[in-house]
Amino acid sequence: MQGKSLARSLTERSKFVVVAELAAGPGFNFAPIEKFLKTAREADADSIPVGFDFVGITAPQSPGGVANLEPADVLTRVKASDLLGSLDFIPHVSCKDHNSDAITSSLVTFRARGVESVLALTGDKPVRSQGVFEVESVGLLQLIQRMNDAAYLKAGPEQWDGVSQLFPAAAVSPFKYTEASQMQQYYKMEKKVAAGARCLITQLGYDWRKSLELMRYLQESHIDIPVLGNVYLLTTTNPAPRLMHDGKLPGCFVSDELLATLQREKLDDHVERAAQQVAMYKAIGAAGADVGGLPDFDTFVKILRRAEQIGGDWEKHKDNLCWPGADRFYLYDEACRRVNPGKRKKRLAQRSFNLTHRMILDPEHRGFRMARHVLGVMGAGKGSGFGYKLFATMEKGVKYAAFDCQDCGDCYLPENFGCCTMGGCEKGLSNAPCGDSTVDGRCGNNLDRTCIGERIYDAAVAEPDGTQRLRENINRPRNPDLRHTSSILNYLFARDHTKKNPLISIGDQISAANPKTSKVMKEILDLGEAAFARQKGPVGHIRALIRSQADEGADYIAVNVDALSDDEGQLAVKMMKQYVKLVRQWGRGVPVCIDSRFDDALAAGLKEWYSTDQAVRPPLLSFIRIKAADQVLALKREHDFNLVALLGDPAGGCPGVDEACDLARRLFDKAVKHGFEPGQVFFDAAAVPLVKDEPTLAGGRGRTHSAFETIRRLKSDPATKRSHYLLRIDTAAAELPGRAIGVCRAYAASAMEHGLDAGFVNPALHYGDEPADPALLELVNAFVRMDGSPEQTRIAKELMARFCAENQKPRKPAPAPVLSKS
Ligand code: SF4
Numbered sequence: 001m002q003g004k005s006l007a008r009s010l011t012e013r014s015k016f017v018v019v020a021e022l023a024a025g026p027g028f029n030f031a032p033i034e035k036f037l038k039t040a041r042e043a044d045a046d047s048i049p050v051g052f053d054f055v056g057i058t059a060p061q062s063p064g065g066v067a068n069l070e071p072a073d074v075l076t077r078v079k080a081s082d083l084l085g086s087l088d089f090i091p092h093v094s095c096k097d098h099n100s101d102a103i104t105s106s107l108v109t110f111r112a113r114g115v116e117s118v119l120a121l122t123g124d125k126p127v128r129s130q131g132v133f134e135v136e137s138v139g140l141l142q143l144i145q146r147m148n149d150a151a152y153l154k155a156g157p158e159q160w161d162g163v164s165q166l167f168p169a170a171a172v173s174p175f176k177y178t179e180a181s182q183m184q185q186y187y188k189m190e191k192k193v194a195a196g197a198r199c200l201i202t203q204l205g206y207d208w209r210k211s212l213e214l215m216r217y218l219q220e221s222h223i224d225i226p227v228l229g230n231v232y233l234l235t236t237t238n239p240a241p242r243l244m245h246d247g248k249l250p251g252c253f254v255s256d257e258l259l260a261t262l263q264r265e266k267l268d269d270h271v272e273r274a275a276q277q278v279a280m281y282k283a284i285g286a287a288g289a290d291v292g293g294l295p296d297f298d299t300f301v302k303i304l305r306r307a308e309q310i311g312g313d314w315e316k317h318k319d320n321l322c323w324p325g326a327d328r329f330y331l332y333d334e335a336c337r338r339v340n341p342g343k344r345k346k347r348l349a350q351r352s353f354n355l356t357h358r359m360i361l362d363p364e365h366r367g368f369r370m371a372r373h374v375l376g377v378m379g380a381g382k383g384s385g386f387g388y389k390l391f392a393t394m395e396k397g398v399k400y401a402a403f404d405c406q407d408c409g410d411c412y413l414p415e416n417f418g419c420c421t422m423g424g425c426e427k428g429l430s431n432a433p434c435g436d437s438t439v440d441g442r443c444g445n446n447l448d449r450t451c452i453g454e455r456i457y458d459a460a461v462a463e464p465d466g467t468q469r470l471r472e473n474i475n476r477p478r479n480p481d482l483r484h485t486s487s488i489l490n491y492l493f494a495r496d497h498t499k500k501n502p503l504i505s506i507g508d509q510i511s512a513a514n515p516k517t518s519k520v521m522k523e524i525l526d527l528g529e530a531a532f533a534r535q536k537g538p539v540g541h542i543r544a545l546i547r548s549q550a551d552e553g554a555d556y557i558a559v560n561v562d563a564l565s566d567d568e569g570q571l572a573v574k575m576m577k578q579y580v581k582l583v584r585q586w587g588r589g590v591p592v593c594i595d596s597r598f599d600d601a602l603a604a605g606l607k608e609w610y611s612t613d614q615a616v617r618p619p620l621l622s623f624i625r626i627k628a629a630d631q632v633l634a635l636k637r638e639h640d641f642n643l644v645a646l647l648g649d650p651a652g653g654c655p656g657v658d659e660a661c662d663l664a665r666r667l668f669d670k671a672v673k674h675g676f677e678p679g680q681v682f683f684d685a686a687a688v689p690l691v692k693d694e695p696t697l698a699g700g701r702g703r704t705h706s707a708f709e710t711i712r713r714l715k716s717d718p719a720t721k722r723s724h725y726l727l728r729i730d731t732a733a734a735e736l737p738g739r740a741i742g743v744c745r746a747y748a749a750s751a752m753e754h755g756l757d758a759g760f761v762n763p764a765l766h767y768g769d770e771p772a773d774p775a776l777l778e779l780v781n782a783f784v785r786m787d788g789s790p791e792q793t794r795i796a797k798e799l800m801a802r803f804c805a806e807n808q809k810p811r812k813p814a815p816a817p818v819l820s821k822s
């Protein structure tokens with residue numbers, strides 16, 4: 001029999017899903033879990049009421065920050081004793097005890113053991129040891145998404161059924177009672193969804209208006225994601241209510257009134273309240289409930305049966321489900337109207353931070369260039385030496401006094417509106433806050449401080465576009481290599497997270513010219529339009545290509561379907577529209593590069609890119625030839641775009657330098673006439689494979705020489721110097737027997753010296769970031785110097801012959817001849 005699956009049940013949404021949260025007892029005691037599951041296995045098949053689908057159990061990881069049985073260990077034990085039956089197992093994975101590598105290893109192990117759904121959490125601050133928190137919940141979800149994408153990238157046609165995907169759930173708390181803490185919870189929830197959360201589980205809380213508020217917020221924000229309401233059986237038969245009331249379990253809130261009521265009540269009343277909560281979540285549109293605090297399976301069944309009896313009549317019990325804090329922020333008023341955010345003024349510290357940042361650290365400001373120059377002359381930019389130490393020491397003192405700086409070296413003060421989430425947060429989170437703030441906005445792990453999430457929110461709301469920036473910005477984990485180095489110098493000299501790509505990267509991985517991608521595209525084509533709407537199958541591979549290129553910092557994501565099209569380009573038009581839509585959907589805001597020899601496909605892709613209510617950045621249209629230039633450039637009247645003008649023949653490479661420069665000027669004049677700025681024009685100097693480069697141009701020049709010289713000449717021309725220059729860099733290494741990446745790296749490095757600033761590339765290779773191998777640079781430069789002199793041609797050819805001989809892959813040995821015995 002097929003086992004149950006939370007992911008499947010939530011996708012089908014046929015019944016109200018229920019999971020039971022089972023924690024080990026104090027002192028690593030497995031007995032409570034064993035007892036629950038044994039009774040569940042022995043129970044009658046109809047013990048769970050018909051409207052409920054008991055799908056599985058969730059296993060918390062060291063709840064409350066106190067060491068306990070690891071979920072992996074619980075899985076081993078329940079499997080060894082065959083206690084699960086057909087139930088799903090959903091481990092909590094948190095960031096408190098492990099760095100990102102260890103979390104990845106643990107996820108890989110879970111996946112190999114058949115785990116599909118995980119609850120991805122930041123985790124509680126460890127009570128007795130040092131928390132790690134290298135990533136937090138958003139970083140963890142991104143990590144899971146990268147693992148899922150990697151599985152799809154590895155697979156090829158006819159292997160899709162074997163691609164295992166983790167189904168991550170994320171937590172959200174609607175039970176905050178200050179505007180700042182509550183809005184930060186909703187913004188972080190949106191970031192979690194953007195980072196790949198497939199379902200939400202609420203924090204525990206006892207206020208139906210807040211539960212409803214969450215559902216309303218999701219609807220209003222057009223976020224269609226299943227929600228499981230957290231129903232914790234709050235009973236005075238254990239210390240949980242008192243600990244929550246006293247703030248000993250951060251993030252869990254029990255008001256004075258609720259505690260007093262619980263103390264007056266009996267266990268049956270506590271069970272009744274849990275049942276009312278289940279019924280409430282079912283009625284307000286939640287997909288299910290995560291029921292915790294259970295002493296045994298019978299109580300679990302009792303809660304569900306009573307919830308079934310209550311059905312849609314939960315509103316009769318509103319008073320029993322409403323225990324808010326003293327401060328009562330609700331996002332919607334009694335008439336369901338959204339309340340306006342309170343006004344904030346910039347504090348003096350925020351004003352000073354903004355002013356200093358603008359004067360010295362804004363690249364648009366003269367102060368930035370002066371600071372870079374002076375510090376460079378002092379030798380501070382090198383990352384060592386007396387000048388560097390002097391500056392770093394001063395910086396540490398000032399930043400510690402002003403921001404509680406912890407010297408992480410990869411500073412996120414600008415993204416966090418002048419607040420440091422290392423020194424200002426008990427967990428040092430990259431993306432604050434967690435869910436631990438108290439009802440009045442203090443840190444649940446240190447009541448003497450205001451939660452950093454509150455401070456960031458207040459500062460953000462005081463900025464003109466701050467709320468939107470706060471809502472959208474996801475900070476990457478800090479670069480650990482920069483710890484204890486000067487963050488200002490890391491920023492000024494482009495070593496921190498703000499570092500830009502040396503080349504404008506046009507991700508070239510979605511191209512029908514690539515044999516594997518072409519097969520995947522063909523499979524999608526055969527499946528028809530419906531394939532694009534599926535989560536699984538070949539479209540998963542394309543989605544992974546889009547997301548991975550965006551993650552690697554691509555400036556554009558190119559789509560080229562020409563190799564699969566008919567000669568008239570009709571199929572290219574149809575396919576281009578679908579792929580452009582996918583880039584818009586999955587590309588995290590990175591604009592598409594519509595790359596086609598069919599002008600109709602360029603026009604159709606451009607129109608499709610803008611067929612949305614979302615704000616999108618101008619795409620790049622490639623490749624525009626002189627013949628049809630006016631027709632394509634006229635599209636600018638309808639939609640803005642940037643363009644790639646081709647200076648040669650894609651098959652034959654760059655023509656002679658004079659012809660290419662003449663062509664460039666004519667294309668440039670046309671573009672300007674149609675209203676393009678010089679910076680919107682990219683010239684493609686048309687690369688050829690080095691191995692095929694022959695001295696066939698006028699005067700015996702080679703095509704690589706011609707392409708590089710064209711770039712150099714146009715770059716020094718006052719008219720075209722502000723335009724961009726690109727090459728399809730991977731072309732250079734085509735048909736080489738090995739070391740293709742190294743050759744491309746050397747090719748890019750040499751071209752950049754001639755003025756190249758953009759390229760069709762695999763963004764994961766980050767050409768221009770690392771130095772090229774000198775021997776490979778020598779090989780490339782030999783072709784760059786092939787200017788007609790027989791001597792230069794001889795050197796290039798000899799170097800290429802030697803390179804090919806050295807990198808020839810050993811052939812498979814021929815099978816040994818069968819010797820006859822005669
Ligand atoms: S360098 Fe790091 S620790 Fe220091 S203020 Fe900036 S973010 Fe905080």
Ligand code: SF4
Nearest residue numbers: 425433434443451452
């Ligand atoms: S300061 Fe806020 S975000 Fe940081 S640990 Fe405390 S409650 Fe969580």
